[in-house]
Amino acid sequence: MTGASLFGIEMVNVFLAMAILIVIASFVSLYRGIEGPGIFNRIIAVNVIGTKTIVLLVLIGFIYERPDFFDIALVYAILNFIMTIAATRY
């Protein structure tokens, strides 16, 4: 798995570019979460950022070769789901 490359581009750099792109998308979503009218826009902004963070954690696990991050991503997915359901039941 280490050192794989495609046409001279390291796969780790591809994962790193995807991680940076997800972070940029998360900040764009954060703008709607801060600015957006209504409490429901903020709830769905938190939901969107949470689902982006799951992919970001898995990508970080592949970049740094640490499989611990997948467990963290699973727990984060469950926490995100429970948090959304609790916020909508409130």
Add this chain to the structure above:
Amino acid sequence: MSDTTTITNILTVVLLLTGAFFMLAGTIGFLRFPDFYSRMHATGKCDTLGEGLMLVALIVYGGATFVSVKILFLIAFILLANPTSTHAIAKAAYDVGLEPWRSFDSEEVAWLNTSDGDTDNTGSTGEDGGEGR
């Protein structure tokens, strides 16, 4: 580098780019759509699909290991949980009384009646939502 590794890497990059496209499309729709329900339409589908495609790309890259089974469980949980949470948010918003957006020249503007609480910027949010900012 063998041919199998090359094919695997190409498939991984293509799936990652497709997932990133869907995720960016969902984010742009979340930023630019005029109503809460249409924003939820954009994010609920595009984020689920983009995330699933990116995780499938990482499964293809990682191969048949224990890690891939873990990511497969993650995909299954996301495909269950993400539409459920979207439906829950939509039902909560409908129960509260948030009306769907109708058109630009409608007299009553729907998103001015949100249950926000702060009324200092409700006059400008209608224009901002219409103009896409």
